[in-house]
Amino acid sequence: METAQETIQQTGAKAETSKTFKGTGSQVLLNGLIEEGVTTIFGYPGGAIMPIYDALYDYADKLEHILVRHEQGGIHAAQGFARASGEVGVVFATSGPGATNLVTGLADAQIDSTPLVCITGQVFAHLLGTDAFQETDVINITTPVTKWNYQVTDAKEIQEVLAKAFYIAKSGRPGPVLIDITKNAQIQVEEFPEYIKCNHIRSYLPKPKVRIEYIEQAAELINSAKKPFILFGQGVILGKAEQEFKAFVEKTGIPAAWTIMGEGAIPTSHPLNVGMLGMHGNYGPNVLTNECDVLIAIGMRFDDRVTGRLDKYAKQAKVVHLDIDPAEIDKNVKADVGVWGDCKETLPLLTNLVNENKHEDWLAKFKEYNQQEIDQVITPELYPTGDEMTMGEVLRNINEICGGDAVIVTDVGQHQMVACRYAKFNNTRSNITSGGLGTMGFGLPAAIGAKYGAPDKTVIAIIGDGGFQMTPQELGTIMQFGAAVKILILNNRFLGMVRQWQQLFHDKRYSFVNITSPDFVALAKSYYIEAAKVDERANLKAALETMINHEGSYLLEVMVGRENNVFPMVPQGMGVSEIRLK
Amino acid sequence: MSTENTLEYKTTKADFEGKQEYTITVYAENRIGLLNRIAIIFSKRKINIESLNTSPSEIDGIHRFNIVIQESYEVVRKLARQIEKQIEVLKVYFNTNDEIIWQELALYKVSTDEIAERVTVERLLRQYGASAVVIRKDYTVFAVTGHREETDALVKALEPYELIEFVRSARVAIIKDSAGFHEKLKEFEAVEPGEELVENEFLDKGQKIFTM
Structure with a gap:
């Protein structure tokens, strides 16, 4: 009798717990990551996160963990992953220095709206505030650079907090989220309920219900415009609204220019894509910003590198601003019509209400300016006649070889501007760069992540000799995990962008921009990565082909002219129409 | 608004x-x-x-x-x-x-002897609508609720009479047009x-x- 009863009770209990899980906080965390669709984690273990890593040992078939060489590399890799794939990037780091090493990446992801979930270990809850070994106040350090953060001290909180973290990271205007988990919560054993994804937080409105009045007012302005001009940013990509955007542009026939974060949302070769905005953007889009009558900003935030001096920016124009973040509307540039909403929803509504049009005369103006830029800047840069190689001709060769299908990851500086200006993109999520924060050292680790995010694509990391030396340790990650990243170092033996400013604005006082480099080829080879160096134009194309066609990772160093400058340029403090061609 | x-x-x-x-x-x-x-x-x-x-x-x-x-x-x-x-x-x-409708609360600690002996102090307190919170042999604590100018004015007025301690709370405010x-x-x-x-x-x- 007793035995039978026991059996019944056991089966009953089993049936009840089929969806529950008994285990540690660490296990339930990893289960939650799997529920959220995570397959790849970038991380680095340490004392306070050891229980999670111990659990991870048994999850090798479900979760691929990439051991980076520095937590900053880990978070940049997760950013690259998120940007290339459209998924949430996941990072593990330990407490103290592990967590503080994430800060640059968090700031970068925050300003560039990249969805990340970072898990940091923390000392035991009873040690909080005692200056324990590797204790640091991660929550307060990361508050200004996270969309949300939370410290878990009880394993029972883990599921709900993780579900919230993913929801917050990817909804609305995306951003980085950090969860700090004390060691006791990682080892705490509990009977956990079924994991439930989060789809609502009462104090958080990721996007509003679109109000048709916005759309009507915007359509009215657009339909009455004689010289309308579209500026688009990463919002189009983050909103996965590339098709909706293309339909809007094509129906209205309005010329459209991009911020570097928005590049690739429509192909570079699209006839209505008139080029790049901002400090090193194209001539026409900058000058004509101050001639258009209606400015339609879509998913962009009027960064100062885009607008130049604000009191000389598009003063003549009526402004329509579509954004998912209401704090961006009227922040830098006053909108005459603010369209608050998800552009995936607002753009089709707007497309319905706008008239079909072709602004041929207006578009011709862009072409005129473009011709001037081609003659004075682009041709000399892409087809130089001097002995020294230019960064532009390297990009031209890449375009010829890849045809615009590669994912280009850049670091920060002159090469970044040249890459954004000249690289051809057929596809969205192909230009991965540190836009808002301008983080040198971003390129190499972000390229590793991008390769995991877009495994079928050729991923080329274009990096300067300065930026490469900020995170070269990630060559070790490439070596160990075989990420087939093509690393292209454009070496001008200077911190080129700073040098350019010193030349133009500081009387050529080259203060600490003369940077020396190791033998990059030997360095790569010491990590068993194939490598070569080119210093003559005659060998450039073949070397690039070798790099791109090489199976696996490859490093190519190209020696370019020392004192080449990036033009056009809107000098800081000047209006966009004061852009200089030389 | x-x-x-x-x-x-x-x-x-x-x-x-x-x-x-x-x-x-x-x-x-x-x-x-x-x-x-x-x-x-x-x-x-x-x-x-x-x-x-x-x-x-x-x-x-x-x-x-x-x-x-x-x-x-x-x-x-x-x-x-x-x-x-x-x-x-x-x-x-x-x-x-x-x-908005707003208030701040201020507390004033003054010597009880001073108040007992000097009629003007008492008048000051009446004038500023203060109430006594604690009365001890050595000191008395008064409270005033009001706008900044009101609580400030009493500080000024009490300065000649041994104001031992003064503290003021943050503002609390109710929005007039709120449901x-x-x-x-x-x-x-x-x-x-x-x-x-x-x-x-x-x-x-x-x-x-x-x-x-």
Whole structure:
């Protein structure tokens, strides 16, 4: 009798717990990551996160963990992953220095709206505030650079907090989220309920219900415009609204220019894509910003590198601003019509209400300016006649070889501007760069992540000799995990962008921009990565082909002219129409 | 109220340029760390908080912050949006002084001998509407509730008579044109946001903007 009863009770209990899980906080965390669709984690273990890593040992078939060489590399890799794939990037780091090493990446992801979930270990809850070994106040350090953060001290909180973290990271205007988990919560054993994804937080409105009045007012302005001009940013990509955007542009026939974060949302070769905005953007889009009558900003935030001096920016124009973040509307540039909403929803509504049009005369103006830029800047840069190689001709060769299908990851500086200006993109999520924060050292680790995010694509990391030396340790990650990243170092033996400013604005006082480099080829080879160096134009194309066609990772160093400058340029403090061609 | 008609904004810009006292009211979840998240929005922009009060609201679990700053309309509007953007913040309102009822509480510790001996002190206290909270042999504590000028005026008046200690609370403020947060909260709790959930600040809605 007793035995039978026991059996019944056991089966009953089993049936009840089929969806529950008994285990540690660490296990339930990893289960939650799997529920959220995570397959790849970038991380680095340490004392306070050891229980999670111990659990991870048994999850090798479900979760691929990439051991980076520095937590900053880990978070940049997760950013690259998120940007290339459209998924949430996941990072593990330990407490103290592990967590503080994430800060640059968090700031970068925050300003560039990249969805990340970072898990940091923390000392035991009873040690909080005692200056324990590797204790640091991660929550307060990361508050200004996270969309949300939370410290878990009880394993029972883990599921709900993780579900919230993913929801917050990817909804609305995306951003980085950090969860700090004390060691006791990682080892705490509990009977956990079924994991439930989060789809609502009462104090958080990721996007509003679109109000048709916005759309009507915007359509009215657009339909009455004689010289309308579209500026688009990463919002189009983050909103996965590339098709909706293309339909809007094509129906209205309005010329459209991009911020570097928005590049690739429509192909570079699209006839209505008139080029790049901002400090090193194209001539026409900058000058004509101050001639258009209606400015339609879509998913962009009027960064100062885009607008130049604000009191000389598009003063003549009526402004329509579509954004998912209401704090961006009227922040830098006053909108005459603010369209608050998800552009995936607002753009089709707007497309319905706008008239079909072709602004041929207006578009011709862009072409005129473009011709001037081609003659004075682009041709000399892409087809130089001097002995020294230019960064532009390297990009031209890449375009010829890849045809615009590669994912280009850049670091920060002159090469970044040249890459954004000249690289051809057929596809969205192909230009991965540190836009808002301008983080040198971003390129190499972000390229590793991008390769995991877009495994079928050729991923080329274009990096300067300065930026490469900020995170070269990630060559070790490439070596160990075989990420087939093509690393292209454009070496001008200077911190080129700073040098350019010193030349133009500081009387050529080259203060600490003369940077020396190791033998990059030997360095790569010491990590068993194939490598070569080119210093003559005659060998450039073949070397690039070798790099791109090489199976696996490859490093190519190209020696370019020392004192080449990036033009056009809107000098800081000047209006966009004061852009200089030389 | 802090209203805004974006289409007409440019012509009325002058109205918004000067700095004045604004009371920002924040409805938020009661969570550890949120005060820091809100405070750094000000310090990041090097804006001084003149007065800060946190307290429960009419709804269990929802906290109310009253923050007083001296800034221009434009700055306050942007700050309000940045605060409202924080995940655990439900709603932010900002108001000028004529749009709110507010009070501050001040406590004054004075020597009991002084009051007993000097009639003028007693008269001062009557005049300023003070009430005695504690009376001991050695000292007496008076309380005054009122606006800053009122509590300040009594400090000045008491200075000649051994004001031993003085402290003033942060401002607490009620928005005149507010129907409370109960109805609002229902909208926030709905999984699908309705059109009316958040006032459309970017449309011409006159007085309805930033009101409840």
